[in-house]
Amino acid sequence: MDGALYTRMVKMQARSISGYSLGMVFYLWLFIWVFPSFSGSQSLNNLLRQMPAGLMKVLGYTAGITHLSNFLSGEFYSLLYLVIMAIYAIFGATGLVARLVDSRAMAYLLATPVSRVRVAATQAGVLLTGVATIGCATTVGALLGAHWFLRQGGLDAGRFIEVNIVGALLFSVVAGYCFLFSCLAPDERRALSLSAILTVGFYGLHVIGDMSHRFAWMNHLSLFAAFDPQKLVQGHGHFAASAIALALVAAILFAMGIAAFSKRQLAL
Amino acid sequence: MIAMHELTKKFSSGRGIFDLSLTVEEGEVFGFVGPNGAGKSTTIRHLMGFLRADSGWAEIDGVRCWEKSAQVQRRVGYLPGEMGFLEDMTGSQFLDLLAGMRKLRHLEQRTRLMERFELDPTTPIRKMSKGTKQKVGIVAAFMHSPPVLILDEPTSGLDPLMQQRFLELVEEEKQRGTTIFMSSHIFSEVERICDRVGILKDGRLVALQDINSLREMQRKVFRVTTADGLNGDELNIPGCRVVGTHGNEVDIEVRGNYNGFIGALSTRDIQALDMRPLDLEQIFMHFYPGKEAH
Known part of the structure; x- marks a missing residue:
């Protein structure tokens, strides 16, 4: 890592990271705000119970809408959270390496005595800082939101933090393969397409795998299967195992990206 | 100070550079000329450690350019032929970043260069003209007073007055004993500054002449x-x-x-x-x- 590069890059990314964080907190608060009207509706909960189990799982309401944790894990962490984090990971990773190579700005960074490994590691650090910041903002935002809007609470802070840690680690893996593509791809467009296609593919497999037992095997092919917010809030998830596995895979992917960048031929 | 030995790089298009061997002595100003696509920038990218040769090698001050590129950069100032910047920054932020990455403590030379080229560094780079961006590039290349300068088409984009100032700066560096490797299209520029000239055609070095004999032949x-x-x-x-x-x-x-x-x-x-x-x-x-x- 190089301190000067890290500081400048984080400052450059600050606006985008704050945007994603604020967006995430805004939506969370919206969900928390409307939660009482959902949870108070007996007829809605009855309707949900009559739905096929597969559809319930896709919608994320296996436990009905009686607790804020279930509501958020089903409604927010099953889609919106994934979309916002994925967009940040894909665009962040592409912007930090492939765009700089494409625009030849990387020539200036590599014309300093900071080695390629350190430049790439710094960019990886900036990307992970972004994922961690958005993850932290989401966690703190949700806890504060629940406290302010609901008064009586409704969030099991410990389990909710676990959901967010696994979520942030999942997107460290997504950021990891996007970073690898960013380091390897010949241009920015290719890096962006590869990252987007793989992420949408993983998500598609996850959704189809959840819908029917016939396609359950598809879920095993999806990275998103490693993140089950509903099980985590209900205390049935494998928090430690998931967290360690995701952290390990993320570390391997980032190491591969850094190694690829250090050996790459660059027409800068 | 700069040496290449049978440096070869063939691209899939069949173009590239082939068997380039030359040395540039310490304090010498070497002009590297040739038509577009001759391989000048490719050669410079090997010196900067951006590209790995298929065979042969390039060294600066006895250090291999590909294998130890970060070490090479300590002694080199580089002005790229095609400018690419971190557009979201101002000129100052960009120069601060490079100074920070170089751990440069003394910024007097940078200030002098900005004054000399009348550069307003507070403007965001994306709003700068091509010539102003070139000035930022020049300051970035010269601000740490490196013993070796690698300049790729350095005066492109500069107006005639700034071209003159740039050539004066290079002459001063030459007096100081800086080794300079410069590619150019402009004969008057090469004639004024360079001690020796290498001519590249289709990736091959077709002539290596000192400037006086070249002047006679011109x-x-x-x-x-x-x-x-x-x-x-x-x-x-x-x-x-x-x-x-x-x-x-x-x-x-x-x-x-x-x-x-x-x-x-x-x-x-x-x-x-x-x-x-x-x-x-x-x-x-x-x-x-x-x-x-x-």
Whole structure:
């Protein structure tokens, strides 16, 4: 890592990271705000119970809408959270390496005595800082939101933090393969397409795998299967195992990206 | 200070650089010229450690450029041929970043350079003109007073006044003993600054000349208008050749022998004398068609 590069890059990314964080907190608060009207509706909960189990799982309401944790894990962490984090990971990773190579700005960074490994590691650090910041903002935002809007609470802070840690680690893996593509791809467009296609593919497999037992095997092919917010809030998830596995895979992917960048031929 | 040995890089298109061998001594200013696509930038990318050679090697101050590129950069200032910046920054932020990455403590040289080139560094880079961006690039390359400068088409984008200031700066660096490797298209620039010139054509070094012998070989075409017309025979002297006549106007190619040329004209009634400079590629490609370096 190089301190000067890290500081400048984080400052450059600050606006985008704050945007994603604020967006995430805004939506969370919206969900928390409307939660009482959902949870108070007996007829809605009855309707949900009559739905096929597969559809319930896709919608994320296996436990009905009686607790804020279930509501958020089903409604927010099953889609919106994934979309916002994925967009940040894909665009962040592409912007930090492939765009700089494409625009030849990387020539200036590599014309300093900071080695390629350190430049790439710094960019990886900036990307992970972004994922961690958005993850932290989401966690703190949700806890504060629940406290302010609901008064009586409704969030099991410990389990909710676990959901967010696994979520942030999942997107460290997504950021990891996007970073690898960013380091390897010949241009920015290719890096962006590869990252987007793989992420949408993983998500598609996850959704189809959840819908029917016939396609359950598809879920095993999806990275998103490693993140089950509903099980985590209900205390049935494998928090430690998931967290360690995701952290390990993320570390391997980032190491591969850094190694690829250090050996790459660059027409800068 | 700079050395290449049989440096070869072949791209899938078949182009590239082939068997480049040359050395640039400490304190020498070396001009690297050739038409577009000849391989000048590819060679420079090898010196900067951006590209790995298929075979052969390049070294700066005894350090291999690909294997130890970060170490090489300690002693090098680089001005890229094609500018790419972190557009979201201001000029100052960009220069601060590079100074930080170089752990540069003394910024007096940077301040002097900004004043010299009348650079306003507070402007965001994306709003800068091409010439202003080039100035930022020049400051970035020179601000740490490196012992080796690698300059790829350094004056492109600069207005004539700034070109002059840049050439003065390079001359000062030359006086200071800086080793300079510079690619250029402009003969007057190369002639003014460089001690030696390498000519690249289709990825091969076709000539390696010191600037004085090149100056002697350089041909210039003069258009002479006389009152009574010139006979080509009168200029049938070594180093002069009539290349065209249009009425009373005669185009004479002169190579080195200016005394003979002036002497032959001195008895005539000359009404006008114009010099048509040839651009660098015409000069070099005329002299070295397919000839190997020696």
